[in-house]
Amino acid sequence: MGLNLAATPTLSTLDELKGQLKEARETLIQKGIKPEDIDFPINLQMHVADNADVAFEKTEKYFEWYFNMVPQLVPGGMVPKTSKDGKPERVAKSYEAYEEVVKNMTSISYDQLRQAGTIHVDGPQALIEEIEDMQETFGLKQLSCWHRIGGMSDKLVRESMERMAKDVIPYFKKKEAKQKVK
DSSP, X not given: OOEEOOBOGGGSOHHHHHHHHHHHHHHHHHTTOOGGGEEOOEEEEEXXXXXXXXXXXXXXXXXXXXXXXXXXXXXXXXXXXXXXXXXXOOOOGGGHHHHHXXXXXTTOOHHHHHHHTSEEEEOHHXXXXXXXXXXXXXXXXXXXXXXXXXXXXXXXXXXXXXXXXXXXHHHHHHHHHHHHHO
16 A cells, blocks of 8 residues: 655745655654555656756746736635625635735746746756656655646647656666666
8 A cells, every 4th residue: 555645846945845745754664654655746847948947038928927816816816705795805814825925926026936946947867867856855756747838839849858868767667677687
């Protein structure tokens, strides 16, 4: 029996998420769960290009559109809501924390999202290093790559996916093959 809990740094930094997953993994191990039965698949919003500058230039407007839209959709977000009596509607108690998330999201820039690891917009080597760090930190086994963001063209999405298939995946296949030989 495995414990598969998917996570994404969309509303936090990647370092915060890694720390939370490391702590969760350690807690599960202390409770008697075998490390090989623990799996935290990660979903990363990304664009893989030749390097960070190229990736940044090609995707900035799409990520900005997406991260400007999300706060409007979060409960307690930016869109003012009124009840039937015309008074401002309050967020349900269980959603109050989202008000802080919305406030934080509306004040963050594209470059800050990149620096925080909330999005991965870079070259293949930087992604390889990030994946390896997640493997070491909390035992990453599965990565979901979210390439299509905010109306990105099919051509741009495919470029990123092809770069991933050409430069990132083969690295991990070779690494896995070496580990099986040991």
